[in-house]
Amino acid sequence: MSADRTAVLSRQAAGSPPAAPPGTTGRTPRPDDRRSRRLFLIGMLAPMTVLLLAFTVYPFVSVLVNSLRHNNLTRPDEQGFAGLTNFANTVGEPGLLRALLLTVGMVLVAVVAEFALGTLAASLLWRPLRGSRLYLALLVLPFGATPVAAYLSWRLMLNPDGGQINAALAAVGLPTPGWTSEPMLAVVALVVVDIWQWAPFITLVMLAGLKSLPDETFEAAALDGASALQRLVRIALPMLKPLVAFVVTIRAIDAVRTFDSIWIITGGGPGAATETLVVRIYRTAFNDLHIGEASALGLLLLVVLFIVGKRFAAPALQRLEH
Amino acid sequence: MRHEASFRLSRRGLLTSALGVGGALALGACASREGDTGTPSATTGTQTLGASDMQWDRFKGETLNLLLCEHWWTSAVSKRFPEFEALTGMKIKANTLSEDSYYQQALVALSSGATTYDALMVGNLQAGQYMNAGWLEPLDSYFGGSGLVNADWFDTDDFFAPARKASSLNGELMALPLSAEAGVVIYRKDLAAQAGVTAFPTQESLVDASAKLSAAMERPFAGRGRRGLDIVWTWTNYFLTQGGEFYNGNTPTVDSPEAVAATELYVQQLLTKYGPKGASNMSWLEATGSVNEGRAALYTDASGLLSVVLDKNSSKHTDQIAVSRWPDSAAAKAAPNYWYWMAGIPKASRKKEQAALFYAWAMSKETATSVSAESGSPSARESVWSNEDFLSFYPGDMSTEIVANLQAVQPDRVPYARPTFPSEADALSLELIKVLVDGKDPKRAMADAAAAMARAGR
Numbered sequence: 001m002s003a004d005r006t007a008v009l010s011r012q013a014a015g016s017p018p019a020a021p022p023g024t025t026g027r028t029p030r031p032d033d034r035r036s037r038r039l040f041l042i043g044m045l046a047p048m049t050v051l052l053l054a055f056t057v058y059p060f061v062s063v064l065v066n067s068l069r070h071n072n073l074t075r076p077d078e079q080g081f082a083g084l085t086n087f088a089n090t091v092g093e094p095g096l097l098r099a100l101l102l103t104v105g106m107v108l109v110a111v112v113a114e115f116a117l118g119t120l121a122a123s124l125l126w127r128p129l130r131g132s133r134l135y136l137a138l139l140v141l142p143f144g145a146t147p148v149a150a151y152l153s154w155r156l157m158l159n160p161d162g163g164q165i166n167a168a169l170a171a172v173g174l175p176t177p178g179w180t181s182e183p184m185l186a187v188v189a190l191v192v193v194d195i196w197q198w199a200p201f202i203t204l205v206m207l208a209g210l211k212s213l214p215d216e217t218f219e220a221a222a223l224d225g226a227s228a229l230q231r232l233v234r235i236a237l238p239m240l241k242p243l244v245a246f247v248v249t250i251r252a253i254d255a256v257r258t259f260d261s262i263w264i265i266t267g268g269g270p271g272a273a274t275e276t277l278v279v280r281i282y283r284t285a286f287n288d289l290h291i292g293e294a295s296a297l298g299l300l301l302l303v304v305l306f307i308v309g310k311r312f313a314a315p316a317l318q319r320l321e322h
Numbered sequence: 323m324r325h326e327a328s329f330r331l332s333r334r335g336l337l338t339s340a341l342g343v344g345g346a347l348a349l350g351a352c353a354s355r356e357g358d359t360g361t362p363s364a365t366t367g368t369q370t371l372g373a374s375d376m377q378w379d380r381f382k383g384e385t386l387n388l389l390l391c392e393h394w395w396t397s398a399v400s401k402r403f404p405e406f407e408a409l410t411g412m413k414i415k416a417n418t419l420s421e422d423s424y425y426q427q428a429l430v431a432l433s434s435g436a437t438t439y440d441a442l443m444v445g446n447l448q449a450g451q452y453m454n455a456g457w458l459e460p461l462d463s464y465f466g467g468s469g470l471v472n473a474d475w476f477d478t479d480d481f482f483a484p485a486r487k488a489s490s491l492n493g494e495l496m497a498l499p500l501s502a503e504a505g506v507v508i509y510r511k512d513l514a515a516q517a518g519v520t521a522f523p524t525q526e527s528l529v530d531a532s533a534k535l536s537a538a539m540e541r542p543f544a545g546r547g548r549r550g551l552d553i554v555w556t557w558t559n560y561f562l563t564q565g566g567e568f569y570n571g572n573t574p575t576v577d578s579p580e581a582v583a584a585t586e587l588y589v590q591q592l593l594t595k596y597g598p599k600g601a602s603n604m605s606w607l608e609a610t611g612s613v614n615e616g617r618a619a620l621y622t623d624a625s626g627l628l629s630v631v632l633d634k635n636s637s638k639h640t641d642q643i644a645v646s647r648w649p650d651s652a653a654a655k656a657a658p659n660y661w662y663w664m665a666g667i668p669k670a671s672r673k674k675e676q677a678a679l680f681y682a683w684a685m686s687k688e689t690a691t692s693v694s695a696e697s698g699s700p701s702a703r704e705s706v707w708s709n710e711d712f713l714s715f716y717p718g719d720m721s722t723e724i725v726a727n728l729q730a731v732q733p734d735r736v737p738y739a740r741p742t743f744p745s746e747a748d749a750l751s752l753e754l755i756k757v758l759v760d761g762k763d764p765k766r767a768m769a770d771a772a773a774a775m776a777r778a779g780r
Contacts, residue, residue, distance in 0.1 A: 074742055076455050156608075159604075159608050160603075161611075180600060181600035181601065181602040181759070267549055267605075269602065270548075270603050270755055287550070288778070290745075
């Protein structure tokens with residue numbers, strides 16, 4: 001966005017009349033025009049402002065207030081200001097660091113794998129391919145499926161005792177792992193489910209990006225002898241760098257918040273093997289009824305997401321804008 | 323070996339529904355129940371309820387908002403709502419949710435203090451939290467002789483005494499128990515006979531029975547091992563029957579010899595040695611699957627799960643299923659664990675009397691009997707368990723075993739009413755799973771569990 005246009009928009013937002021284009025004689029708007037413009041702006045902004053206040057600002061303030069209060073629903077008589085006690089209690093809990101590291105680890109592995117597989121699939125669909133429409137339709141299914149039903153199906157398929165996956169492995173004489181009962185395998189299983197669900201999303205986004213690139217560049221590169229892989233890695237991906245940064249960041253933030261798949265497939269188990277930060281927050285709030293501590297944990301998660309967003313998402317958005 | 327039957331419960335396609343993804347693509351896949359025809363039985367109804375000598379139409383024209391959880395009782399009673407509406411002139415708006423969603427919704431509704439729900443179901447584990455937090459309206463004034471409900475006709479004494487106790491706080495009735503389940507031994511009578519297993523005189527004998535049954539199948543035992551109440555619920559049957567107690571005053575005592583013995587028996591021997599592969603992530607959903615698909619022959623869990631194990635739609639061996647009451651231990655008499663679904667009125671409800679009138683109908687002997695006779699729902703009303711139509715769901719003397727178990731329940735010994743018990747049970751479950759997954763020494767695990775429970779209950 002150019003500086004001139006930014007200036008124009010900010011003047012408009014402030015209710016000032018737009019500057020007259022150079023070389024013309026601008027008419028000074030009458031007060032009625034200004035009022036109607038202001039009403040128009042208010043009318044356009046009001047619905048979103050109300051929604052933001054109700055569903056973002058209010059919950060955030062509420063979480064902030066709760067994190068500083070004794071708010072344990074099992075002890076309704078013990079309410080009041082708690083200072084940083086909730087933060088101290090949650091940080092001092094054994095398992096918090098583990099949950100944090102597990103969250104980071106799962107997100108890293110899942111997002112990298114999703115990006116690699118998603119981009120690979122997008123590159124295959126980039127050029128005309130027989131049946132590509134069918135492939136595209138199939139790609140939408142995983143993240144278009146009803147999540148809870150899909151995860152419940154995964155849970156039953158992954159069941160070490162009688163699940164379809166182990167039944168298939170046993171049928172061909174292969175070992176039958178304890179997918180959801182062995183701590184490390186349970187983590188792997190959840191990452192695989194996440195990849196199954198979200199790699200297609202990255203495929204679609206990357207495909208849209210690839211299709212927006214000028215054909216001439218790649219035709220010239222092909223004439224110069226660049227292979228398909230080189231054209232993808234050395235030309236297309238650098239050209240799509242802002243989009244890549246954006247989609248990876250958005251997916252990472254979303255992956256940090258993953259809850260339903262973990263809760264349904266493993267319940268955070270076996271033991272606490274798959275208890276991520278979000279599962280921990282849920283358990284603290286809805287099982288233990290420690291709303292104050294859950295709020296403190298929620299704020300910690302927000303800080304993590306803010307750092308990720310500030311470091312990666314904001315620069316990517318700026319580049320996309322340019 | 324006590325009682326056996328070829329069950330003919332014809333509902334509860336939960337497992338089938340869940341597996342059958344397709345149209346049942348929802349968490350609450352537990353809704354598909356064969357036999358629910360949607361046609362209310364003619365046996366209940368206004369004539370009998372009319373004899374209750376109550377003014378049923380005093381709130382004519384009003385609407386009641388209900389929060390319900392998917393359950394066979396819910397399904398059966400919901401079909402009868404038109405009867406209630408015809409009787410009272412009131413309207414019912416029911417929000418029926420799957421279990422996880424229901425718990426969240428109930429918590430939000432009750433804790434906000436400004437709920438729009440006038441009546442709601444209450445889970446056993448949550449009852450203590452809700453009662454102690456003062457979120458439920460005491461019910462004695464409605465069902466103990468008010469002008470609203472005819473107390474003699476409604477007869478709260480007809481609810482199983484342990485269920486009444488579990489629904490009370492400091493002697494005051496805070497909810498009405500609507501279904502009653504207790505721990506039982508479910509087994510395959512054909513395989514047991516082949517293996518020479520004829521009875522379960524003690525819970526320790528389950529190990530011997532498993533060893534004998536392992537000749538017929540690799541892992542003959544099934545039980546829950548998933549984190550949280552799943553593993554703790556089943557373990558509690560063994561623990562109480564060993565003579566263990568959860569607390570001494572406010573101090574957790576799960577480091578007692580009884581707790582160690584129960585852990586050695588259930589977790590270390592039955593689950594680890596003879597239990598299914600993947601037991602550490604098994605809830606009742608997977609455990610009943612093991613039995614239904616013929617991979618397990620011996621299963622200890624709640625009697626309510628007979629509806630799944632004996633459902634011909636999802637089980638291959640319903641004719642061979644038998645049930646035995648919870649056995650004694652070498653050290654003490656049987657003390658099976660229990661689970662009651664209850665029904666309560668939010669303190670913040672603006673239609674408490676209307677809600678009480680609804681319960682007077684929904685949980686009356688007449689409606690409870692009809693609902694149970696039609697669906698097999700294990701009512702918490704003792705009188706229902708002598709109804710011939712209902713008992714036909716439990717052929718032979720299986721019902722005798724279940725009733726014996728329900729009467730043997732000792733609600734005071736299970737701290738559901740303790741508001742911090744959900745967190746403490748979660749802490750306990752983590753240590754039990756360490757025994758199961760990591761082979762942790764039971765004695766050390768139980769010592770750590772006691773410490774973890776003390777921290778969780780802080």
